[in-house]
Amino acid sequence: MSTVSLQQVFKNYELGKTSVPALRGIDLEIQEGDFVTMAGASGSGKSTLLNLIGCLDHPTTGEVWIGDTRVSKLDDKQLNETRLRQIGFVFQSFNLIPVLNVYENVELPLLIMKEISKKERKQRINYFLKAVGLSAFADRKPSELSGGQRQRVAVARALVTKPRIVLADEPTANLDSKTGIEIIDLMQQINEHEKTTFIFSTHDPKVMQRANRIFHLIDGKIEKVENIR
Numbered sequence: 001m002s003t004v005s006l007q008q009v010f011k012n013y014e015l016g017k018t019s020v021p022a023l024r025g026i027d028l029e030i031q032e033g034d035f036v037t038m039a040g041a042s043g044s045g046k047s048t049l050l051n052l053i054g055c056l057d058h059p060t061t062g063e064v065w066i067g068d069t070r071v072s073k074l075d076d077k078q079l080n081e082t083r084l085r086q087i088g089f090v091f092q093s094f095n096l097i098p099v100l101n102v103y104e105n106v107e108l109p110l111l112i113m114k115e116i117s118k119k120e121r122k123q124r125i126n127y128f129l130k131a132v133g134l135s136a137f138a139d140r141k142p143s144e145l146s147g148g149q150r151q152r153v154a155v156a157r158a159l160v161t162k163p164r165i166v167l168a169d170e171p172t173a174n175l176d177s178k179t180g181i182e183i184i185d186l187m188q189q190i191n192e193h194e195k196t197t198f199i200f201s202t203h204d205p206k207v208m209q210r211a212n213r214i215f216h217l218i219d220g221k222i223e224k225v226e227n228i229r
């Protein structure tokens with residue numbers, strides 16, 4: 001069974017009387033432990049596609065499956081639950097809470113998961129802070145970190161719930177190219193070690209080459225799938 005499966009997915013945005021076709025018949029399969037990228041120019045549909053896989057939006061038509069769950073049929077409450085349990089997010093603009101320190105930012109999604117004990121919470125946070133190389137920065141506020149370090153915090157926060165899939169929409173867009181590659185390499189190490197499936201988007205040719213598979217999007221369609229390794 002695929003971890004993510006999309007079948008004939010169309011997404012239109014309604015803008016007044018006009019309908020903007022953002023995705024035009026997407027079929028794709030992503031397997032457990034994949035490290036894949038959605039590549040394409042601005043407006044090609046990358047964010048729309050990640051939002052659908054991330055249960056943040058509904059397709060206009062077509063089916064979206066996460067494992068054996070047909071998420072395109074779930075109501076908002078079930079979507080929230082799927083999102084919390086199965087998916088971690090990394091954003092282009094980091095989206096850290098400025099008044100919380102690094103440790104507390106990583107802790108945040110775990111506070112919603114009532115079944116996780118205080119002891120386990122602490123263990124997980126320390127484990128993932130170490131994995132992203134930020135154990136020594138636990139007490140710092142986001143404003144006291146570099147862009148690359150902030151994105152590392154966001155990666156730890158995405159992983160701490162042990163999601164099946166991490167979605168990263170242009171995670172390197174606000175970083176210089178060397179730091180951007182370091183973030184992708186960090187995600188890949190975690191992908192290999194934890195077997196978490198990673199799906200990220202980029203329009204940077206150097207960044208896309210780090211993926212195992214590239215889905216090339218043009219005008220809302222997958223034009224080509226490139227297997228790198």
Ligand SMILES: Nc1ncnc2c1ncn2[C@@H]1O[C@H](COP(=O)(O)OP(=O)(O)OP(=O)(O)O)[C@@H](O)[C@H]1O
Binds near residue numbers: 020022
């Ligand atoms: N909320 C919205 N309302 C109307 N049109 C939208 C909306 N979001 C996206 N679109 C349109 O859908 C198409 C795909 O946009 P999308 O943001 O998915 O592309 P993208 O590849 O992620 O672009 P970028 O790299 O600039 O973020 C574009 O034509 C865009 O203008």
